[in-house]
Amino acid sequence: MSGLSAALRISRRNARRSKWRSALILAMIGLPVALVSFVLSALFGPGPVPDRQHYPLGQADALVTGAREWTGVTQDAWGNRIAAQPGNDPTPFTPAEIAAALAPGSRIVPFAQADFRYLTPQGYDIGQIRQVDLNDPMSRGTFRLTEGRLPTAPGEAVVSADRLAPDTAPGVTLFVGEKRRPLRVVGVALFDLTGTPPGLVAFPGSLPDAAFGPVHPELMSRGWLVDSPRPVTWADVRRLNARGLVVVSRTVVEAAPPDEAPSRVRVSSLTQSAPWVAIMLLEVVLLAGPAFAMGRLRRSREFALVAVQGGSPAHLRTIALADGLLFGVAASLPGAALGVGAAWLARPLLERRAGYLLGPFAAPWAAVATAAALGVLAGLLAALAPAVAASRTDPVAVLSGRRERGRERAGRPLLGIVLVVAGTAATVASADHELGWIATSALVTQLALVALTPALIAAVARLAARLPLPLRFAARDAVRNRGRTAPAVAAVMTAVVALTAVGVTWQSRLARNPAYAQSHPQAPAGALWIAGTNLTPGLWDRVRSAVREEVPAGVPLVEARTLTSRSGVPVYASVPDSASDVSRVEWSDATESGGLLVGNDDLLRYVLRRDDPQAVAAFHEGKAIVLNPVVVRQGQVRIDVSPAVARGDSAPLTLPAVGIRATGEGWARAVVAPEVAAKNGYGTATAMLMVDPADFRVPRATAERITAKVERISGKAIVRLEAPEAPDDTFLLVVLGIAAAVLVLGMTFVATMLATAEARPDLETMSAVGAAPRVKRAVVAGQALVIALLGSATGVLAGFAPGIAAARQAVPHHAEVFLRPDGVQVTAPADDTSTIAIPWLLVGLLVVALPLLAALGGAVFTRSRLPLPRRRIT
Structure with a gap:
């Protein structure tokens, strides 16, 4: 314990000396712990939502x-x-x-x-x-x-x-x-x-x-x-x-005892979140590893002095590991407290966003303590490789100013290759399982690639023999200092794998959507429609005026109305669509019509998609035009009705009917004239306005102007133009692009700073033999390019498998039922799992743009003046 206490005092003293490096390490470890603690406290702090009472007790007994x-x-x-x-x-x-x-x-x-x-x-x-x-x-x-x-x-x-x-x-x-x-x-x-x-x-x-x-x-x-x-x-x-x-x-x-213990649910949630926590832990270790390696390099003289005074390799290893313990504790404990405190302070904001009161706050201390312990573990793991390197310090070489002989070995990649193949196969096979299985198998692949990184760096260095001097030097410097380069490359690779997987999943989901703006067609192609049963007659008059201002004169506005009571309360009519009368439309469609629309000949033509003299004649006779003839029995159709605000049951409505099939897809279930509704004791109210594409195809710019005007009139109306629209992936590219720039460039610059510090003797030699000042900029740019390009390219290739698996897993395996604004219930088949889309712009950003930007940043932010060699007194 005395040795550990002395090592911690040494680490504390060095942390004070290198304030910027210490702040960087504290942020790398503390921020993820704070984020996890905040999420845990925000999700589990309020406790489960009560579901036992019909009215809250408050302070009542x-x-x-x-x-x-x-x-x-x-x-x-x-x-x-x-x-x-x-x-x-x-x-x-x-x-x-x-x-x-x-x-x-x-x-x-x-x-x-x-x-x-x-x-x-x-x-x-x-x-x-x-x-x-x-x-x-x-x-x-x-x-x-x-x-x-x-x-x-x-x-x-x-x-x-x-x-x-x-x-x-x-x-x-x-x-x-x-x-x-x-x-x-x-x-x-x-x-x-x-x-x-x-x-x-x-x-x-x-x-x-x-x-x-x-x-x-x-x-x-x-x-x-x-x-x-x-x-x-x-x-x-x-x-x-x-x-x-x-x-x-x-x-x-x-x-009373609780109905059910939430422990099983929480254990299941923790099991599902375990691979994600492990991935985050791996990223923190790889991020902080180069910073600890830089600290070990700057303290090499200190380690050499300890060694010549009798310090064993175990002592040197303990001193270096003390850095990880000190920074892990100093970052994790405040980070956990910061996350819990932020969750408590954010409760008013969270409640406003949720729209309801949260339960009494009780921080999940066991989960928060686990997050803090993982932060300490991340610090120790990040300091492990530098500690092993410190234990191998050559005191004679360090104190005499000579470079230490490297001992890093690429190792045998056979085990890593086997794990990569196994992890990739497991990722592909897990597409039909929960997302946690995909993350677990992807984690196995990531660990295998991290183990393979030194061998990969060595292979790249052998391929760089004919490259220009800066790139050749950067590649050979990377292979000569694999203990420093491998964590940086692995950190970039891990981040890029996650970004690529998210990009492939998201882009595939966008590509599988139909070519319409809102999932499925809601009206004939090219039609403009406005729906809203909650508008008053005065508001509908203003909407009509707004539409007529934008469409050419003489273009008819097709109006669809729905049933109401005598007092004007909407009545929901459920029109059957099968002979067995088992199909009922839920009261949730945009017109609240249930498929029964009331209107004139223009509406009938819009619904049938043609002029039909037989249908018009029956319509004028007071019959209901039913688009599914099978449900017409003995010349009648039975329609169930219920008021919008239910205070009891209503008698079904039986109407004389004729069955006439529409051309293509019908855009209602039944159409009646207003006189039929009045004859049966019902009123009507406007529910939809349509511009039939057979009369006029509304341009998109015109539709946008109409939408803006209607939104100013009332927020309770829905306006839509049925026109093909390509999926918009701008938001995807912006979010993932910003995350990629921050992560990849940040990790690359930290690793490049470390590489530049270690390459100082080589730069001094270049200066002594007459190298131009721009050589240093070129060398630093080459080091940044090698790290960023190697990590990004490997990460993109490794991210395809989990991305494709997650894209296939996200597809619903059942048909989806939805309601059109005309009240018709439609069953859409499940998405096609064969559609996989690659976000090539994101791939180009990761593989081309960011490595070049990292190289440019390394060249711009590096002083061009080469250091002069120091004279040593022997």
Whole structure:
């Protein structure tokens, strides 16, 4: 221990002397540890999202809901898995009845929540509105106000941060429900994720209780928060169940065992992340290795003095390894603390980005300590090769000013070659498995290439015999100092492998996308369409005017409408597409039509893609034109309907129909005239405007102007031009190009500085025999070129296999179902796994541009004046 203590004191003294080198090593080790600690704390610090309650407890002791008619109520501790006989038209309890059922002295606060359709200045929206007094202490902990103030009177509300938009910002008045009750937004808040987070929270009395619908045992749409003078026990819960109440008690919930232990999930996550952590550790070791080697070179005289005074090779090795231990501890501990602290400080920003409140912060100290330990291990591993070199110090050669005889050997590459082949084969075979398997097999290949790097450098030096002097000198200097050059080349190679793999995966995914802007065609080729059921008639008039300003006069605008109730609430119509009536479209398409469009002859021609006299005649007779004749039975079609804001079931709609197939792909399931809708008790509302390409093909520049105008009118409309568009890989090239420039150039410059320092005696000799000043610049440029080019070329070749495997692994092996704006459900086949695209611009940047840039930087930032040889007194 005394020897280690002395070695640490020596390392500390040398660290103070070389402040810039020390800062560089601390950054190389500390920043990855800080990054990993930040990610671990940000992901696992808040804990799992609760999924047991229908309403957050906050500071309340309990919450209750129920009705007089409920019988046989049973529940679990969290108020889930409720069994009850709700009866017909259940009657909610009054506040007095609730207070009488609870312990004497209890205080109750009512709450209610349900989905509503409300009008904003930019159109309609649908979301959950909660009604409760946020100023009451029992609501504390369920929200955090970020802007404005809390509601203090009926008619005021706060909006959730994830629903904040220009048309819901503080100061805007919204109109809720069919009776258009006003709600003025006075603030913005983040809400707890327990249950369903609300879009708006209104002050009590803003909406009548009846607007929230009947009391239901599982929805918990209406109830009371309870502040009890004593804990609400499980016996109290069962007693209240017998009276028709469902109860969620804080005391019961805190005492109940968790549903599932998250340890298995976390162990699985850690197992999947292990190869990525190992790759990062390898990169840190290779990055910091040249810096430790530079320190060993500058301290060679110190090691020689220790050796001549009786220091053994073990002593020299301990002194050099002490550098790794000192820097590892000094970088990892503050790095881990910095990552945890940054995650805690970033919680408000993370919550704003997420749009909801995170759980109580608890740093995963075991994972953070593991990251710090890996940082210390990285420091020791990075200092290992320089420590071995220090133990072989030749004191006579160092103290006399002569170069030490190199002892690096290229070794036998057979084992490395076998591992490269095995790792590459495993990478290709892992394409059908999880991404962690690809990373693990790629890591095996990386380690094999790192082991092969010295032999690769020796092979390159043999090929450089006929190159110009600067390149020939750089290649031979690299092979003569493989202990310094190999880590630098391996570090560049490891970074380039990752960048190439990401580039191949990303480019392949882009290449497999269809030639349309948004995955699949949503309308006839060349059509311009605007969809949005949430726009008011006034907004649609402004949209029409904006479109007519851009298209030639006389070009018709095809209008598609959807069903509404008499009061104007959208009605979702589900048109079957098979004889068995098993296919139902989910209520999530852009028009909320379910495939049933209402319009005139222009719409019929647009949908069928031709003029059809038979269809027009049937259309004018009041029949539905169904594009799948199989679903027409006995001259009729049965359509299921439901309101946008469900408050009960609606009777199906049966219409006389005729089946007519479209030319090509039909762009609806059924078309009816407005008179048919009115005859059956429904209104209509505009849902889409289209410019038929048969009438006019809108140029892209015109479409962009229309899009800009519509976006200024309302953010609730979708504008799209159905025109081929090549995948845009600009973002890919910019991101990967910046990362490549930082990593490759940074590693190359550090290694070049070390090579220049070691080559000083050779440069002195060149100066003595009359070499020109530009020779030094050429030599340094050659050293940078050899390191960058060798690492980049090898890394690109090694990165193809994991990139191709990841590209094939990322392809979904099942068909994807999506909904078009006309409400038709379409099943798209899985992507073709045979499409593999190589990002040649990125490859050119890595193999050509960056090595040349590294050489240019080495030449520019090097003094051209050669050092004069020092006279030595013998």
